[in-house]
Amino acid sequence: MSENQNLLAEQRRALILDEVRKRGGVRVNELTRRLNVSDMTIRRDLDALARQGVVEKVHGGAVPVVEASTHEPGFEAKSALEQGAKEEIARTAAAMAPPGSAVALSGGTTTYALARHLLDVPDLTVVTNSVRVADVFHDAQRPAPGRAARPGAATVVLTGGVRTPSDALVGPVADRAIDSLHFDLLFLGVHGISAEAGLSTPNLAEAETNRRFVRAARRVVVVADHTKWGTVGLSSFAALDEVDTFVTDAGLDPAVREEIGGYLPGLVVAGGPPEEAVSPG
Template identity: 90%
Template structure:
């Protein structure tokens, strides 16, 4: 098989990263055999992953980067990671938002991708502590033509607060605003998710704001790509049994799917062959119902 018949570079690098994390290190010659590409191609892939801070190159191969539990990448850095997976997750998760419902979106690059897909869901009320998410709805509202909002455009509430490196608003101001609200569904992006630590983040203030979001929601949907499973940040803010649905991508290994199924009531793998239909979140009752 020639190299141009192999996986796209993004897919190949995702597989390499999975191998590095799963095995604790890989050698170049192992990857050339496994992926059926040249030594030079693998070295270019390792260079690209190293530039993103995802691996550390060593003689003859690569090892994982050991990050402090307090490390929090910025929004742009996180946007470059797993973009195809995030898009698939966003498309699948958007089906869980019912027209006319009140939803919340936390900060993060996956919820940012989700926001773009929610533009087609009519009459939403959206509460968010993400500046980027709010901008998606704001820009759509003002490019609809004629200077006015299109019919069915979402009503957006942006909490106040202190801005984090990932462009989320956190702290006492955000916490107070969220504490007085109630959502049908919370779409929650996470830094890490694991059986032991639950949902976690490296930012202490963000952890508290996320706790408020979780408490205010009737249903909790976590949206996170497969690389987030097994990652643990400094502060946990919710247990796995508080999550109703985990939406992830097809890069999640089968053995991990089985493990997650033991802890979560709902696992939705975007990009898999269609199975049972996904039921949308309950819409609020109509007036007089």
């Protein structure tokens, strides 16, 4: 870990969480030396991470929370994690959407961040099963008093369905709506991604809805921060070779990046050096 007194709290907590997950636990005195901050600062960071449900505090430090494969965190809990990484991923992925194209966005906090960047892409047709994503476009398109609607605004289709804890609409109604459509590009958020399990989610109904999304898209772009690698949910819905591009952040271990290269054609590290970027295609 970098020793930097000026790290923002969010960055520092992301580093601490990475260390907890990699090593299976950390001690307060180790973190104070590595991050060059006080015991009190580290304890506050651990308290914040514990409230988010991602670490468990133990005497003198913290250990990771082992989640059941069926555990599905709520939208607000997930929104607080890896905010900087999600913003980098969203900015990079938005450049892959050509003006005038038909794009689909699945549910998730990373696709929610992406939606805000897609507001700048003209004449999109957006299909989503995310209530939060639909609200981003709806709020942006609501004209201020005395002003006309913005030209080139997206046409947004929100599927029906049953709402999950992460505010995605799933189930037979959503599945039938997606089956009748065809997308140039799918931006897909995931609960977990791994070489063995592929893309997975703890929600069985969401897995089936995501399968329909993948089948309906000419090109599949997974948007997920580095903490999702190695996480496995209850139900797999796509193999890695069904993904065209994986957009992640610079926190992904270089060895994992090399491993991923053997499974899918495109890996984009948001915020990485130029040679790691790929053309929108």
